[in-house]
Amino acid sequence: MSAFKELVFSGVQPTGNLHLGNYLGAIKKFVALQENNDCIYCVVDLHSLTAQLVHEDLKDQTRAITAAFLASGIDPRKHIVFNQSRVMQHAELAWIFNCVARIGWMNRMTQFKDKAGKDRENASLGLLAYPSLMAADILVYRATHVPVGEDQKQHLELTRDIAQKFNNDFSDRIRELGLGVAMNVGDETVHGFFPITEPVIGGPAARIMSLRDGSKKMSKSDPSDLSRINLTDDADTISKKIKKAKTDPDALPSELDGLAKRPEAENLVGIYAGLAETSKEAVLREFGGQQFSAFKPALADLAVEKLAPIADEMRRIMADTTHVDNVLKDGGQRAGALAEQTMRSVRDIIGLLQD
Numbered sequence: 001m002s003a004f005k006e007l008v009f010s011g012v013q014p015t016g017n018l019h020l021g022n023y024l025g026a027i028k029k030f031v032a033l034q035e036n037n038d039c040i041y042c043v044v045d046l047h048s049l050t051a052q053l054v055h056e057d058l059k060d061q062t063r064a065i066t067a068a069f070l071a072s073g074i075d076p077r078k079h080i081v082f083n084q085s086r087v088m089q090h091a092e093l094a095w096i097f098n099c100v101a102r103i104g105w106m107n108r109m110t111q112f113k114d115k116a117g118k119d120r121e122n123a124s125l126g127l128l129a130y131p132s133l134m135a136a137d138i139l140v141y142r143a144t145h146v147p148v149g150e151d152q153k154q155h156l157e158l159t160r161d162i163a164q165k166f167n168n169d170f171s172d173r174i175r176e177l178g179l180g181v182a183m184n185v186g187d188e189t190v191h192g193f194f195p196i197t198e199p200v201i202g203g204p205a206a207r208i209m210s211l212r213d214g215s216k217k218m219s220k221s222d223p224s225d226l227s228r229i230n231l232t233d234d235a236d237t238i239s240k241k242i243k244k245a246k247t248d249p250d251a252l253p254s255e256l257d258g259l260a261k262r263p264e265a266e267n268l269v270g271i272y273a274g275l276a277e278t279s280k281e282a283v284l285r286e287f288g289g290q291q292f293s294a295f296k297p298a299l300a301d302l303a304v305e306k307l308a309p310i311a312d313e314m315r316r317i318m319a320d321t322t323h324v325d326n327v328l329k330d331g332g333q334r335a336g337a338l339a340e341q342t343m344r345s346v347r348d349i350i351g352l353l354q355d
């Protein structure tokens, strides 16, 4: 039996502005991973319907995320960039996973609880089933690695549970059809049709917090624009937001322990480390003992240096919507061919009639 071919998959929703958390927690990793891996990066437009069904500008938001991918350095010729709704096999596999996964698994998802709020009965069924579609996004390509920010960890654990249950429930059929693949999970070697996907989470910027409140994550939905740095912010806005970022009155410590119980300080150090591609320890070695009045301007300069070229490039790319649409169309065709291969096997495993 063969082993799974290494393949990277990740997705970003076309809702609101992309911010520094999305960039450092996810997109920057996408760019790094494409050097040594085959990668598929998806604008998950179907997922965005779970929060808001009627979007005035879904098409433009989809193009804007695509432009951010390209402007950050993702190569759509060597890899695949497309929008989810073009490849209907995502929805097909999600339906099958809805029948594999249990309602209890979905009810435990913290993002569902947060997003549904108090009135859970009134949340859309799509919001509850969201992680099932996410598992389908990944597993329809039998992807082995998924770079994401920390907030997606629980969804990826659920993806592993769904893959495992499918592999177990259909183990006989998978064996009969010769579709099992060997994989190492921890110390064990197991066989299955779907890989037990590895999350790629970590580094100093896996969870970037709000600039106004170090206990809340930086988010597209925060009503205060001062809480986040948007990828499209200009240099003055970036500097202003960093200057206004909440901090405490103490100087920066020289060691990591000194950041305990100082969430705002730790967040700014993490942002610096993420942008500079270094560790928090290294940042503290350089800035330990200095006041925020010295650190913040250094951080603002670094943020402008790294982000302004991406914003410029995004604007340039967005001006040519035909090019962006062609990238998505071409990516969709290539992704669709791969997804259909998986689905032919899945239909056989389940026993659905097909030609």
Ligand code: TYM
Binding pocket: 009, 010, 011, 012, 013, 014, 021, 022, 023, 024, 025, 026, 044, 047, 133, 134, 137, 138, 146, 147, 148, 149, 150, 151, 152, 155, 205, 206, 207, 208, 209, 217, 218, 219
């Ligand atoms: P989304 O669109 O909310 O966010 C896109 C990526 O940005 C990361 N992220 C952060 N990282 C660090 N700090 C933050 N404050 C921060 N905020 C967001 C997210 O972790 C994510 O990696 N469910 C996903 C989209 C999705 C997906 C998938 C991801 C759908 N299918 C399949 C991977 C694989 C989401 O809502 O991401």
